[in-house]
Amino acid sequence: MRGAAISTVMASCMKMCSLTRVTNRAVSTLGGNKLKVSAEEATVADQEVTRKSFTDLQRERHKQANLSVLISCPPYFNENKFMKYLSQHGKVANHFFYESYGTHAVVEFVERESIDSLRAATRVPHGDDECVVPFKSRLLTLKSDRALDRTSIQCLRQSAVPINELIQKLCKAQDINEQVYTLLDEYQLTDENIRLRFLVSSLIKDVATAYFPEATVDPFGSTVNSFGKLGCDLDLFLDLDNIGKSSTGKAAGSFTSEYLMKHVPSGRVVTQRILSVISECIDNFGPGCTGVQKILNARCPLVRFTHQPAGLQCDLTSDNRIALRSSELLYIYGNYDNRVRALVFALRCWARVHGITSAIPGAWITNFSLTMMVLFFLQKRNPPVIPTLDQLKSLAGKDKFIVDGNDCTFVSDLNKIPPSKNSESIDVLLCDFLEFYGNFDFIKNGINIRKGKEQNKPDSSPLYIQNPFEQTLNVSRNVNHSQLERFIALARESAWVLQEQRNHSSERDKQAWGLAAVFLPSVSQGFGKGKRKKRKGFASERIKGLLESLKNTDKAR
């Protein structure tokens, strides 16, 4: 009975926190995660990778994806024989396995011809009572006759650990610094997960380029901005701008040749029509694509769907170039100094367990706003941990980058940015962040990462964070007074708890300590009670209950 109760609490907790989007099956593969490295190793590895420019890294990822296939594997099989079968078609550059409604493999070949060869040997499924939509993609199923010939396959985790497991891991760390990097290591996207995401992007590109050969599909947002958490949505940007750029359409003699094309009232209608047809293709043909929704009347029209074999929720938009530029800016900050990502991941987790942020749109602070607040805080340190956006712009030299009249110029080469003179440790920064915003004059001041200093609020929004590119907009326009108050109270409370933790490190064995302690419920949860009425409490409260249960279970054994 107790076991069942714990499962229920865990399940609610997972759902509540939206910390995992993939199924229990995927969660069960945690043991096989070969990516588990110590926080120090991860940090060193990060820094080695990060010096690549955003564009170069994306190009490399696209190339890998274009050479890859996604294979649904038989329930039991022998990895060596599997690889031997694939090698018949060409040299394999890279491969890995994961679980999502069964075992899957991402296999990257060295040459594109190998995929052609594999596809040529691939048949359309047929049976007496099965009918299929014969759309041939790079999603294959490998079937095996000999079920007995079985070896265990190492499957890589593609989702974040549940919050309770995370807390247990945090409690085993040496200090708060190690806790923060452990959290980063558990939550951040793995190389393999990013490969999987680019492969899905490449499969959607195949759909789009069938009609628009010059179109590209690029992941943006959390998949590429270095702040993505395992299980986060895959945002895709369909870029049609290259169409028509290839031809000069010069008049030869007295004639000019133009394509006969459908005329529509606006660019928005073009986007809506193209997304509409692509969504029909994905819905009717796309193997493994389910829950396709057209949300074409939104400010930014989009198509939402689940890519089941990849275990990803995808949002396909078009005409969203500033978002792509934002992704690169975050990538620059995230890879400039490894404390940035560590701090952002820790604070996002903290905000999520306390219901400060939410997966549901509403008056909550968004992850993006919270990230802006972290960046601003880091710019305000003395000496600053990171440069201001204006400083990044001045480092760009003569290259201007203007999108719809908005100046989105900043340096792309990380090596051109002078290293930070600030060497504060992550526990100090974490504590001071909470204190900084616990005492911030939100009534008077707005946050401006372009200048790296407070600005007078141009309007009466409770929280004002200037959009770094569309400078007249407020990133946190959606946040109301009560949500801001909850944030402030929780920041104060958590600052106090964390300070206490740093002073009394001897009591660690007995309870959740350090970073884990600030994930526990606090007095602040009483705020706005009248409005929220019978809400079922925050994740933090459930975590406390869960930890208590676990203690009791241990005692009972």
Next chain:
Amino acid sequence: MRGAAISTVMASCMKMCSLTRVTNRAVSTLGGNKLKVSAEEATVADQEVTRKSFTDLQRERHKQANLSVLISCPPYFNENKFMKYLSQHGKVANHFFYESYGTHAVVEFVERESIDSLRAATRVPHGDDECVVPFKSRLLTLKSDRALDRTSIQCLRQSAVPINELIQKLCKAQDINEQVYTLLDEYQLTDENIRLRFLVSSLIKDVATAYFPEATVDPFGSTVNSFGKLGCDLDLFLDLDNIGKSSTGKAAGSFTSEYLMKHVPSGRVVTQRILSVISECIDNFGPGCTGVQKILNARCPLVRFTHQPAGLQCDLTSDNRIALRSSELLYIYGNYDNRVRALVFALRCWARVHGITSAIPGAWITNFSLTMMVLFFLQKRNPPVIPTLDQLKSLAGKDKFIVDGNDCTFVSDLNKIPPSKNSESIDVLLCDFLEFYGNFDFIKNGINIRKGKEQNKPDSSPLYIQNPFEQTLNVSRNVNHSQLERFIALARESAWVLQEQRNHSSERDKQAWGLAAVFLPSVSQGFGKGKRKKRKGFASERIKGLLESLKNTDKAR
């Protein structure tokens, strides 16, 4: 005033008869019809072409279409300069001009690379206030700066002449034989019109193969069965059967590779889904495609649309293989002896002006049923004009052709069929057809072109014509008693009129004579009056009025 009245009558007449689907502009190009040849020449030319097998002819047409582009021309231009411009991209094999919402050209190149070259020099239209869906097809617009540099372009007619013009032409013939061949010449599809139809088919194939590379799109029905009239619908068959046939999917080692594909409950759902997406593409992207309708819940799901630049109404279906086979059978009969097509065209025109057949679905006799009746009549002559379907089957040798369990076997090589021993003239056959069905025992007998003799009716349908391939079905199941009675009465009446005409050839100058005379209203129009209530009369009645007006106008001059 009188002139205006005539125009109104003519317009109603044209509409009523559905004899022309294209605009008045197209009609105005009649003068430039270079295809006008005498009936004898047409017949000889027919026989030279006809010895090709159906399959070879279709293959040739597909190849031409694949090498062709459709160009919307500027209002005024110089043909030589136009051709010189195109020749920059490669040698032109064939070209012609026609009118449909402006002047258009179909240009066939010798090599496909020329189209790539032309497209590379073609730009996407852009302007300050115009937005286009950037779908690049083989439909181009040629623009010219120098409007003054003008030569007259010979435009080919792509629609049948209006009935009144036809009657005037018929009255100028020497005898009824010549009248019948004049009608055939005026109504039958021209080589250019068939090229245009295959080009549209090829453009739709481009849309389908974007997702299903092995798919083909074939025109069927009147476009290819040799009984098509200018302006008739373009029936297209999307064939997906080749998908999956290319790969053996052999197991290599212990694995078999299959595509991951969407499973659906039935083949019908596959067809519906694919047609649905293709219709979305045509509707949203297809230049010049308008009025797209999905009719997916019909027995044979279809997508209907208008291809405006080609001036064609198109029906795209899938999974309709027997219809394709029927087209070939009619092609065989139509090209075996030139009297077959001449008789069918004359009788279809006769039936349409009297409202025996209709463009609207209902209890009317269909063109296909009427054609079956002509074939049956020709099989019943002594000696027979054409062989029975069973005879054609026996000539096929060992090659069987079975579609869904139905035996659709018949000889494909026209040269293998012994020539007809019957040499009756067309006026005799026409007259005897009307007499034959005026006295046919429809109560007892059904029509069977497979055996070439009457069969006992298996059910009580007023008119029973056995489907030649699906032998348990009645082709004319839709026809009710009153429609059959109208047909019989009109056949008797017309047989009498035609007999009279043959006996009194001296009165020709004074009135519509011969074939034209049987297009005039008759006593039979009184049939079923109670049911039809205030219907506006048949075309034949309007024709009579029109001719009277014309005579009066001539007198007044």
